Amino acid sequence: MGMVTQAMDGVGSEPGAFGKRIMELAERLAQWSEIPDGLTCTYLSHAHRSVAAEIRNWMRQAGLVTEIDAVANVVGRYAASDPAARTLIVASHYDTVRNAGKYDGRLGVLTALVLVEHLKRLGRELPVHLDVIAFSEEEGVRFSSSFLGSRAVAGRFDGKLLERQDADGHTLAAVMRDAGLDPARIPTLARRREELMGYLEVHIEQGPVLLEEGLPVGIVSAIAGSVRSSVTITGTAGHAGTVPMTRRHDAAAAAAELVLYVERRCAQEPTLVGTVGQFFVPNGATNIIPGRCELTLDIRAGDDAARDAAVSDVAAEIARIAARRGVSIESREVQRTATVPCSPRLQSLLADAVARAGITPRHLPSGAGHDAMMFDGLTDVAMLFVRCGNGGVSHSPREIITAEDADIAARVMLDAVLRLAETS
Ligand SMILES: [Zn+2]
Structure with a gap:
């Protein structure tokens, strides 16, 4: 049967x-x-x-x-x-x-x-x-x-x-x-x-x-749809031995601060994720303060509202980091797909x-x-x-x-x- x-x-x-x-x-x-x-x-x-x-x-x-x-x-x-x-x-x-x-x-x-x-x-x-x-x-x-x-x-x-x-x-x-x-x-x-x-x-x-x-x-x-951006941070290159810490506009340090913010912010909701998958210091050298840093940003979530809220918080943080550190940060959205x-x-x-x-x-x-x-x-x-x-x-x-x-x-x-x- x-x-x-x-x-x-x-x-x-x-x-x-x-x-x-x-x-x-x-x-x-x-x-x-x-x-x-x-x-x-x-x-x-x-x-x-x-x-x-x-x-x-x-x-x-x-x-x-x-x-x-x-x-x-x-x-x-x-x-x-x-x-x-x-x-x-x-x-x-x-x-x-x-x-x-x-x-x-x-x-x-x-x-x-x-x-x-x-x-x-x-x-x-x-x-x-x-x-x-x-x-x-x-x-x-x-x-x-x-x-x-x-x-x-x-x-x-x-x-x-x-x-x-x-x-x-x-x-x-x-x-x-x-x-x-x-x-x-x-x-x-x-x-x-x-x-x-x-x-x-x-x-x-x-x-x-x-x-x-x-x-x-x-x-x-x-x-999940994703928002992908390409971020360029421009600071001031300088001699690693002579520029005092208080006078620096280090592009990589600013970028590092941004990476940690993305990690913190995207941990706040269950389906939200944020990743910096590429991180470059062009023409970087051991003895040069980074004058420029390029990174990518990928933010996703199970719904578009949660994702877009995170994207706009990241944008606000970018503005704060730039102001505080005296660097310029340009963020360009390269791809946006809907959930x-x-x-x-x-x-x-x-x-x-x-x-x-x-x-x-x-x-x-x-x-x-x-x-x-x-x-x-x-x-x-x-x-x-x-x-x-x-x-x-x-x-x-x-x-x-x-x-x-x-x-x-x-x-x-x-x-x-x-x-x-x-x-x-
Ligand atoms: Zn597959």
């Missing part, structure tokens, strides 16, 4: 089978790398193109109608019998940062893949098209511009991006043409609102919350599936950006986070997950996708 019920739910696969396969496939994808020891897979490198071909091959074997599109996304459709049916996208990315972990991005792609492999095995048709998409570029490593793949599918690809250059001076357009892609076709990839019924993404949490709470999966409530709230409807769909799996549904914001953000305003988006081991470390070879957690995530997704498709 139990077996019959399982088959009717579509969860007929033996326990652990999804997780085992996801882990195996992640290992196989990790064999293609730009570096001998470790994993680096950036946009349209040889390794990247090999990974795309392999994913496409697996999708084909699962019976999907596949293509590698004009930005090198690997797209596979598990088609409904009605060609006019709406489309549910389940996606994530296959590029990586330098010296990456094996699961950031790829976990979401492989979870979607095992899900359709399973539906195909059961011969189960859905009343909606299920599009599995492996986005080609999310991390922004090669061209300093992130979300190239999802941007195109969401219709947000700005043609000016094609002029961007990589470290070797090759433009994005040239690199794409060399790989046999046609940049002129990018606008045709944009999906229309009417054809979509939702966007779901599985991703590793890249943080310690689920690990600390002993939960294998969690439901993302919102994806993307996940769909309440899809969140409760995922929460119900998590509860049916016997797990307490835990909603948590994402501090990291994800492909899902690109679909905000185009269709309902939701994300399922999977517990990270090793203290929650990601963007590192130390990034790990367990096969058990991957299995739970796949089962939760299968349950949620089937219910969503039925209510379409």
